[in-house]
Amino acid sequence: MTKEYLFGKTLSELADAAKKCGLPSFAGKQIAEWLYKKHVSTIDEMWNISLKNRELLKEHFEMGVWQHCKVQESVDGTKKYLFPTHQEKFIESAYIPDDDRATLCVSSQVGCKMGCLFCMTGKQGFQAHLSTGEILNQIRSLPERDKLTNIVYMGMGEPFDNVENVLKSLDIITADYGYAWSPKRVTVSTIGVIPGMKEFLNRSKCHLAISLHSPFDEERKGLMPIQRTYPIQEVLSVIRGFDFGLQRRVSLEYIMFKDVNDTPRHVKELARILNGIRCRINLIRFHPVPEVPLLGSDDVAIKRFQEGLNEKGIVTTIRASRGLDIFAACGLLSTKEMVKK
Numbered sequence: 001m002t003k004e005y006l007f008g009k010t011l012s013e014l015a016d017a018a019k020k021c022g023l024p025s026f027a028g029k030q031i032a033e034w035l036y037k038k039h040v041s042t043i044d045e046m047w048n049i050s051l052k053n054r055e056l057l058k059e060h061f062e063m064g065v066w067q068h069c070k071v072q073e074s075v076d077g078t079k080k081y082l083f084p085t086h087q088e089k090f091i092e093s094a095y096i097p098d099d100d101r102a103t104l105c106v107s108s109q110v111g112c113k114m115g116c117l118f119c120m121t122g123k124q125g126f127q128a129h130l131s132t133g134e135i136l137n138q139i140r141s142l143p144e145r146d147k148l149t150n151i152v153y154m155g156m157g158e159p160f161d162n163v164e165n166v167l168k169s170l171d172i173i174t175a176d177y178g179y180a181w182s183p184k185r186v187t188v189s190t191i192g193v194i195p196g197m198k199e200f201l202n203r204s205k206c207h208l209a210i211s212l213h214s215p216f217d218e219e220r221k222g223l224m225p226i227q228r229t230y231p232i233q234e235v236l237s238v239i240r241g242f243d244f245g246l247q248r249r250v251s252l253e254y255i256m257f258k259d260v261n262d263t264p265r266h267v268k269e270l271a272r273i274l275n276g277i278r279c280r281i282n283l284i285r286f287h288p289v290p291e292v293p294l295l296g297s298d299d300v301a302i303k304r305f306q307e308g309l310n311e312k313g314i315v316t317t318i319r320a321s322r323g324l325d326i327f328a329a330c331g332l333l334s335t336k337e338m339v340k341k
Contacts, residue, residue, distance in 0.1 A: 007063055043061070091107040104152070112158055132168040167199065173186060209252070211224070254282065279315075
């Protein structure tokens with residue numbers, strides 16, 4: 001009999017699991033505390049559950065947590081961790097320390113089906129959705145877990161193509177029974193999968209990031225096939241119609257490509273399509289991907305682009321590239337070779 005995994009279940013799911021084993025429903029809350037507060041590795045460590053009931057749990061369930069199987073460290077202190085998945089595949093996560101901040105970039109899928117021209121993960125293709133537990137295991141089994149200040153869903157995969165498991169992971173991260181993080185410390189990035197984005201906006205309070213990369217329809221289609229299904233104007237229309245309040249943030253990610261999307265014409269069009277939206281733009285350097293005919297804008301062009309947007313009243317920052325020497329920087333995560341093996 002294949003056993004279910006306890007790690008990654010929400011409080012209501014843990015209550016159901018306890019009931020399945022004949023345990024009282026409050027045992028679900030006890031199990032949640034052991035999983036998400038005390039980070040135990042085995043059911044046997046849950047000592048306030050009787051030995052008999054622990055044995056009943058073990059008949060139907062196992063923990064479902066794994067340690068990383070490889071780590072690489074960059075000269076800038078960034079670390080890239082390789083984690084196995086339940087399907088005997090692999091994912092990568094990037095740990096990025098920066099003064100008093102420490103950010104973990106987590107994956108939501110093995111590979112990705114979206115096919116963005118500039119992304120190494122997209123070249124891998126799609127292998128599998130990650131379960132809620134596999135998403136959370138990147139946090140739980142991180143050696144630097146207690147140093148984390150921020151989590152970004154910007155690793156392998158499109159989060160809103162795996163929306164239910166992503167939303168359950170966000171619930172566990174932010175709920176009192178789980179890790180009890182403030183939603184303001186978590187950002188989920190999407191290329192604009194509108195149905196999943198709507199679910200996220202209505203069911204979570206975490207920050208949203210949109211991968212934009214061009215304000216022009218045909219140009220964005222060439223970079224991101226998703227533009228044919230969910231045009232950026234429709235994505236922005238959803239954002240305009242949602243009340244974010246003062247605490248929740250929308251950011252736009254914009255990779256800079258030389259002579260493609262870095263001109264004054266792009267600044268002007270960005271200002272036009274973003275009119276009335278309270279947001280910020282993060283400019284990102286392009287990191288070369290094999291067999292991709294794109295070049296990154298130079299630092300002068302990026303700075304000029306930033307100044308042009310700031311003059312239009314759009315808060316714009318330049319994101320530092322981290323972990324480039326270990327292929328942990330934006331757009332470079334891939335386990336294609338591991339999948340082949």
